[in-house]
Amino acid sequence: MGRRIGARALLFDNPVGIRSWATAAGRKEAGGKLGQQFDFIINHNQFGEKSWERAEQKMQQYALELALEKAGLYGHQLDFFLGGDLLNQIIATSYTARTVGAPYFGLYGACSSLAEGMILGSCLLDGGFGKRAAVCTSSHHDAAERQLRYPTEMGVQRTLSAQWTVTGSGAYILDCAPCEWSITGALPGRIVDRGIKNSSDMGSAMAAAAVDTICAWLEDMNDLEQLDYIITGDLGKIGYEICRKQLLEQGYDVIDKYFDCGMQIYHAEDQDVHAGGSGCGCSAVVLGAKYLPLMAQKSRSRLLLVGTGALLSPLTVQQGETIPGIAHAVLIEYRQGGVTC
Amino acid sequence: MEQEQKQALEQAMQSREKRIRNLKEMDATELESILIELREEHQHLVSLEADCADAAEAGYYRQLIKQNQNQSTLVQKKRDKIYQKQIKTVTPKAPLMKNIGRAFLVGGLICAFGQLIINSVMLQYGLDFKEAAPFASITIVIIASLLTGIGVYDEIGRYGGAGSMVPISGFANSVVSAALEFKREGMIYGIGAKIFQIAGPVILYGTLASVIIGLIYYVMG
Incomplete structure (x- = not known):
């Protein structure tokens, strides 16, 4: 059983291992900072399918199957499958779940879905309701763009605050057996809405939520010294700056350990992505392709993943409503040789 | 070794192709077990494709994945047909x-x-x-x-x-x-x-x- 520390932080008594993971990403992402770190690269946005939506689903299924293969498992051996994406009614994930054959929870936390899934998956496993769970999220640039903004071939100038939805998917297999990487704590976020109405400036809408969650974590745990990395999901350059400044105002100097996944994926200037990457796939691929391997460089390390989500609906944005932001935190620890759960 | 593995894959695919020809005589549990087998094979094929450094090699596995999907679609259609027939018996007709x-x-x-x-x-x-x-x-x-x-x-x-x-x-x-x-x-x-x-x-x-x-x-x- 888990414990509650302070006001909002959760600690798992039986750390939940991350047994394996896999990432799949598009060609633009493969041409970015992380280059060939991905397990699977999709050379064409349509991925041999007749629509982008089908391509996203296929990409997600590939990521999940690669992760399962690494863990030596099959989908039907999972006790739970949790996941989400950006398509309406999270349809890509539901189609993936159709091929998995395990009990399924579809989650919508926009770009925070991965962290949300990790928290809920860990709670389920730590609570003793199962032994293995998979968490999988995805986003597809073209599919998201046509749904949330403009047709992809329309000649518009994107604002400088706009972010580029990542074409990518990451799958993580959670397990109760000893693993080197494990999820040991979490802090579920609450909605923070600071009145941002511009759907091209989601970094600002989410940054306030990220600050709220990170401050709550540091207040409850008081472990800034022990943390090696704090990474936010997809705040982008603008959101990152706001978040860093506000944390400093609160007395937390995180400068050398705070990074944003959205800024780690593309070459900002050469690839014309403005403020950086975003989407459910962003934190999912950057965590798996960069930060989890990076954690293994030390014999012990701690990473706080803060999945950030702008929970907007294109319809309410047109109606002039504001964008609710959320940030879920997950504490991932690495120990060489593994820990017993 | 690699050649052997490929042969085994192709053989499994072909023998299933034969089994699928008499789908009509199969009951629901048998169909379900073929589907699970197909999904497991799909997973292996995807990881084999991911491990390929060579484009032609990857194309070979992509071909097998396609075959696997075609078989899945066939079996699924058969399974769903039984259910859809039942629906027709209870759906009211428009006057x-x-x-x-x-x-x-x-x-x-x-x-x-x-x-x-x-x-x-x-x-x-x-x-x-x-x-x-x-x-x-x-x-x-x-x-x-x-x-x-x-x-x-x-x-x-x-x-x-x-x-x-x-x-x-x-x-x-x-x-x-x-x-x-x-x-x-x-x-x-x-x-x-x-x-x-x-x-x-x-x-x-x-x-x-x-x-x-x-x-x-x-x-x-």
């Missing part, structure tokens, strides 16, 4: 004759009303049919729009079905109802963008058809 009768009544009334306008305009102002016809269209469009605005036309549509949808009044209804619905999203993204959401295809293909017919007319003299 066809009743609907046709109502459509005739409502559609007929609207058209008769239009004819009435045309005839009276022709009598009153001494116009010929071609000149008088727009009066009918305009009047019916205005009335249908008003009825849509006060929430009556949807009741007529529920009763009359195609009878109230096919005449020009149905066109007016589809435009006005969309305009009403999307008012809240503003003048541009709402009304401007969505007003022809339903009527759009009629406008586009109506225009296209008239262009084609015009061309035929022109060529035939």
